[in-house]
Amino acid sequence: MSEFRKRRIQSFLEKHQDRARLLISCPDQPGIVAAVTNFLYERGANIVESNQYSTDPEGGTFFLRIEFDCPHIRVRKEEIENEFSPIAERFSMDWRLSLHTHLKxxxxxxxxxxxxxxxxxxxxxxxxxxxxxxxxxxxxxxxxxxxxxxxxxxxxxxxxxxxxxxxxxxxxxxxxxxxxxxxxxxxxxxxxxxxxxxxxxxxxxxxxxxxxxxxxxxxxxxxxxxxxxxxxxxxxxxxxxxxxxxxxxxxxxxxxxxxxxxxxxxxxxxxxxxxxxxxxxxxxxxxxxxxxxxxxxxxx
Missing domain, CATH: 3.40.50.170 (Formyl transferase, N-terminal domain)
Structure with missing residues (x-):
């Protein structure tokens, strides 16, 4: 790995050490965004990017991608996933939480x-x-x-x-x-x-x-x-x-x-x-x- 790449990656990891991504798909219904954003707010998270789409508000599929900063997310990830599970079950969500700093x-x-x-x-x-x-x-x-x-x-x-x-x-x-x-x-x-x-x-x-x-x-x-x-x-x-x-x-x-x-x-x-x-x-x-x-x- 070149020195330039090392510096670029190190800077990226340091800048985004508290950032995560939440991807959701589920049957469209009222209250999804409110439940998710309130959950993140209660855990001290700050949303930096949010995108959503519905194939049809009446009986369609809802998609949501949120990037957020949350203090110490790398050590809290499993805890937050466990706490989010009841919301996911309530809305029949297919979802995943990933760390911004995880290089695939x-x-x-x-x-x-x-x-x-x-x-x-x-x-x-x-x-x-x-x-x-x-x-x-x-x-x-x-x-x-x-x-x-x-x-x-x-x-x-x-x-x-x-x-x-x-x-x-x-x-x-x-x-x-x-x-x-x-x-x-x-x-x-x-x-x-x-x-x-x-x-x-x-x-x-x-x-x-x-x-x-x-x-x-x-x-x-x-x-x-x-x-x-x-x-x-x-x-x-x-x-x-x-x-x-x-x-x-x-x-x-x-x-x-x-x-x-x-x-x-x-x-x-x-x-x-x-x-x-x-x-x-x-x-x-x-x-x-x-x-x-x-x-x-x-x-x-």
């Missing part, structure tokens, strides 16, 4: 294309990606030197049709060894098995080089070129058993025209891909995403 442990999977991984490394090195970059797993060797130059462990696990199950077992063992919180597929060109995905529900983020649901599967830029599209884009989403159909976190597009060939589309697409992936990952790391069915609520 992140694993990145990559194949041959390097642009998304490099963007993640640069953002992390600059202190802009607030995560514990724990390891990189690849089915190719060529990024080892680059990754290890950042002081990050690199694991080469080749994958073939015959060895896929064994390879995934090795990957799972590593992820559990490092106690990983989030897995980022930075153009990892292998389809994860349902058994792998089941081990990490809502913890795997993918970047798809297409503006989903268009051009699902392999060679999307070739598909787009043949179709004569005027917009190309990228989609970052959570991975589920349905290929490229998990809850979407972020998307973006760029205009193209008849003068752009397949290689032009790929070049433009790479810029969109890395931008969209980093944006989605940051929102996940900051607990700004709540999954609702096959959709997401993103409090930016």
């Amino acid at each position: 442990k992140m694993a990145v999977f990559v194949s041959k294309e390097e642009h998304c991984l490099l963007e993640l490394l640069w953002e992390w090195q600059a202190g802009e990606l607030l995560a514990d970059f724990a390891l990189v797993i690849s089915n190719h060797e060529h990024m080892r030197e680059t990754v290890e130059s950042f002081g990050i462990p690199y694991y080469y696990i080749p994958v073939t049709k015959e060895t896929k199950q064994e390879a995934e077992q090795q990957q799972i063992a590593l992820l559990k060894q490092y106690d990983i919180d989030v897995i980022v597929l930075a153009r990892y060109m292998q389809i994860l098995s349902p058994s792998f995905v089941a081990q990490f529900p809502s913890k795997i983020i993918n970047i798809h080089h297409s503006f989903l649901p268009a051009f699902i599967g392999a060679r999307p830029y070739e598909q787009a070129y043949r179709r004569g599209v005027k917009l190309i884009g990228a989609t970052s989403h959570y991975v589920t058993d349905d290929l490229d159909e998990g809850p979407i976190i972020e998307q973006d597009v760029e205009r193209v025209d008849h003068k752009h060939h397949v290689e032009d589309l790929k070049r433009i697409g790479r810029i969109i891909e890395k931008t969209v992936l980093v944006r989605a990952l940051k929102w996940h790391l900051q607990d700004r995403v709540i999954i609702h069915g096959n959709k997401t609520i993103v409090f930016k």
